[in-house]
Amino acid sequence: MRTCIIGAGYVGTVTGACLAKLGNRVIFVDNDGEKLELIRERRSPICEPGLDEIMRNIEVEATADLNYGVRNSEITFVCVATPTSGALGNSDPRLVKRVCQEIGKSLNRYHLVVIKSTVTPGTTGRDVIPLLEKDGKRLGQDFGVCVNPEFLREGFAVHDFMNPDRIIIGEADERSGQILEKLYESFASPILRVNLKTAEMIKIASNAFLSTKISFINEIGNICKNLGIDVYEVVKGMAYDERIGDKFLNAGVGFGGSCLPKDLQALIAMSGRETGYNPKILREVLNLNQQQPLKIIELLKRHIPHLANMAIGILGLAFKPGTDDVRASSATTVIEQLLGEGAQVKAYDPKAIPNFKAIFPQIEYVEPDEVLKCDAILILTDWEEFATLDYKGKIVIDGRRVLKAEEARIYEGICW
Numbered sequence: 001m002r003t004c005i006i007g008a009g010y011v012g013t014v015t016g017a018c019l020a021k022l023g024n025r026v027i028f029v030d031n032d033g034e035k036l037e038l039i040r041e042r043r044s045p046i047c048e049p050g051l052d053e054i055m056r057n058i059e060v061e062a063t064a065d066l067n068y069g070v071r072n073s074e075i076t077f078v079c080v081a082t083p084t085s086g087a088l089g090n091s092d093p094r095l096v097k098r099v100c101q102e103i104g105k106s107l108n109r110y111h112l113v114v115i116k117s118t119v120t121p122g123t124t125g126r127d128v129i130p131l132l133e134k135d136g137k138r139l140g141q142d143f144g145v146c147v148n149p150e151f152l153r154e155g156f157a158v159h160d161f162m163n164p165d166r167i168i169i170g171e172a173d174e175r176s177g178q179i180l181e182k183l184y185e186s187f188a189s190p191i192l193r194v195n196l197k198t199a200e201m202i203k204i205a206s207n208a209f210l211s212t213k214i215s216f217i218n219e220i221g222n223i224c225k226n227l228g229i230d231v232y233e234v235v236k237g238m239a240y241d242e243r244i245g246d247k248f249l250n251a252g253v254g255f256g257g258s259c260l261p262k263d264l265q266a267l268i269a270m271s272g273r274e275t276g277y278n279p280k281i282l283r284e285v286l287n288l289n290q291q292q293p294l295k296i297i298e299l300l301k302r303h304i305p306h307l308a309n310m311a312i313g314i315l316g317l318a319f320k321p322g323t324d325d326v327r328a329s330s331a332t333t334v335i336e337q338l339l340g341e342g343a344q345v346k347a348y349d350p351k352a353i354p355n356f357k358a359i360f361p362q363i364e365y366v367e368p369d370e371v372l373k374c375d376a377i378l379i380l381t382d383w384e385e386f387a388t389l390d391y392k393g394k395i396v397i398d399g400r401r402v403l404k405a406e407e408a409r410i411y412e413g414i415c416w
């Protein structure tokens with residue numbers, strides 16, 4: 001099929017590249033000239049394993065001209081950002097809306113518009129469709145609309161796109177859903193067709209559930225720590241119950257990244273604002289996650305009560321291993337607190353130093369051997385290479401279960 005991808009960011013690039021690899025024609029539309037240039041040179045504009053190789057082997061177009069992209073394709077995927085706005089954590093759909101208004105103007109024959117950006121339930125029906133219709137076009141007659149959320153993990157996005165657990169198609173009408181189902185016909189995974197707002201909710205509820213699992217096990221882990229129990233042993237025992245399983249139950253220093261915290265906040269804010277319902281569990285999941293990084297400092301203080309002028313080494317700045325992404329990383333909360341208490345912070349991360357430096361220029365960035373010379377070491381990301389360091393004789397507080405560090409003179413796991 002002929003497809004147009006609006007937004008060559010994380011989701012857009014992976015979606016476009018994979019669709020092209022599957023034999024579809026793809027036009028990328030973006031207003032960032034550098035990204036377009038990279039795509040034209042058959043290079044990926046984002047860093048994601050496997051993507052460069054796919055880009056090298058496909059032929060796609062890249063343009064800043066949305067009108068061209070829409071008019072030369074049958075399906076347009078809207079993959080632009082929906083950032084958090086304001087203190088309440090509302091999801092900001094302005095970019096999606098702006099793009100859809102432009103799409104509406106460009107429509108000249110039947111076209112399917114697919115919202116891939118994560119939006120809160122109700123957004124597509126209430127805000128997007130009227131904008132597509134603004135120029136006199138009619139849903140059902142001139143265009144169709146689907147919501148097709150993505151479930152891509154950073155670092156595994158190509159794999160997750162090609163091997164989805166499920167494909168969710170929210171459809172404005174039967175015809176829209178049928179067209180999108182056809183695009184995915186070569187996939188072996190289950191396809192669930194629902195209405196637009198149900199699809200929007202499936203995405204945001206899935207991320208809220210994953211967040212809840214992590215905060216749940218962190219809470220159990222905090223209790224375990226007080227009782228001298230290893231929460232990982234507890235999970236092993238729980239996991240034999242198939243209703244529980246062992247996935248996403250790694251206790252630690254909390255969840256970060258560009259999705260879980262943002263989507264959770266958006267759901268909480270939207271629920272209160274639009275339905276008057278106060279989601280108590282979800283609020284606590286978020287609260288717990290904001291507090292969890294500080295636990296590691298509490299544990300550190302058992303060994304070094306006064307942090308002023310003490311050298312504290314940080315291993316790991318990325319929100320998870322395998323990425324240079326530091327958005328909502330637990331390291332941010334930990335380092336802010338350490339600096340507030342007058343500690344000297346020396347940090348190392350295999351990939352994320354440039355991104356972290358942009359937000360914390362005032363700390364020292366060093367190699368691992370310098371981190372190991374500090375008065376104490378905090379492990380905040382479970383990079384594999386941290387399991388090869390020599391921790392003997394050190395004080396280590398571990399937020400990610402790097403068991404090699406148990407050899408330290410003093411070792412504390414955050415929840416074990």
Ligand code: UGA
Nearest residue numbers: 150151152153154214248249250254255256257259319320
């Ligand atoms: C997450 C979801 O896992 C994807 O399914 C979803 O599609 C994506 O958000 C999105 O909405 O686009 P991602 O942000 O790449 O993917 O990160 P995860 O691998 O889910 O990790 C999130 C955070 O949770 C990390 O900070 C990680 O360290 C933490 N985590 C994860 C734990 O603390 N414990 C666990 O057991 C698992």
